[in-house]
Amino acid sequence: MDVTQLSANAQDYLKVIWDLQEWDEGPVQPSAVAERTGMKLSTVSGALSRLVDAGLVEHKPYGKVGLTPAGVRSAVTMVRRHRLLETFLVEVLDYSWDEVHEEADALEHAVSDKMIEKIDQYLDHPTLDPHGDAIPSETGTIPVIPETQPLSQVEEGNTIRVHRVSDEDSTMLRYLSKHGIGHGTLLQVVRKQEEEPVTLRVVTDPADQPGQAVGKQGEDLQLNFAQAALIQVSPVLA
Structure with a gap:
């Protein structure tokens, strides 16, 4: 499934799960997803069920949440969009790094794949965003960063x-x-x-x-x- 076929809500959940896994190195608790999104746990549970049905998320009752291979591909696409947009806002439009997260959240659903690739080319293919997070390549490869x-x-x-x-x-x-x-x-x-x-x-x-x-x-x-x-x-x- 192409990520553009997913709703903005589904895209957000996949990106949040990816972000949480990136910091915690493994499946995450639904409560962590709820905290990050600001949603009620019951709302998150319903959204996760729909993502499970779509083959994007693995989640058993009372268990942790993980991404399927298809979910990883979609999440990486959204992470790439978000981090390239953050980098563009800081380096080109002179935003400060505390201002770009919400802006990128809004823009990532509206921009086309073509625009993202143009931004990537304009920035000379950056590998890190302003916060030091790795920017996936166009093919989905994650740059190697030091162990931290x-x-x-x-x-x-x-x-x-x-x-x-x-x-x-x-x-x-x-x-x-x-x-x-x-x-x-x-x-x-x-x-x-x-x-x-x-x-x-x-x-x-x-x-x-x-x-x-x-x-x-x-x-x-x-x-x-x-x-x-x-x-x-x-x-x-x-």
């Missing part, structure tokens, strides 16, 4: 590099932007204790490349554990 872990799991004293930041919390994105933090920023976990904010410090890396968000050197900032869990990082070896 949530910032909330990093021990105090470690130095890490930011790779991905969830676009679900626009307030956090604005806060990070204020401190110049984005994909590629190098941070040190200065303080981490239970039930207290995680204190981070922007540090200098001589290997920083053009285009990386290097942040405001030596500046400290704080995130709560929920926010830290929305940032994927990799360790930097001494």
Whole structure:
């Protein structure tokens, strides 16, 4: 089934399931889908049943939700649209990274495949969107990205590099932007204790490349554990 034959609602659910699996590495709970979409669990259950009937989703009663091969293909198409649109909005129309998620959500259902490919060509085939998420290729290939872990799991004293930041919390994105933090920023976990904010410090890396968000050197900032869990990082070896 071509993704354009699906309703916008079905497209949204498939993309949400993909996004959740991408962060959690496996099938997800229907409650997580409900939380992400802002829908009642009963509404989500009904939508999932229809996607199961269409051969796009695997879901048994009281079980987790996964995508079938056909569901993966459709989801990847929508993910590609969404992330290319986000990239275009930031790089060409000068949107900030906290503004593009909802805009891309609206546009992804309206643009044609031809426009998406034109955008891809214009941007010279980017592999990452503004939040560090991989942009699938036209053939559905997912670019290889470094192995990461949530910032909330990093021990105090470690130095890490930011790779991905969830676009679900626009307030956090604005806060990070204020401190110049984005994909590629190098941070040190200065303080981490239970039930207290995680204190981070922007540090200098001589290997920083053009285009990386290097942040405001030596500046400290704080995130709560929920926010830290929305940032994927990799360790930097001494």
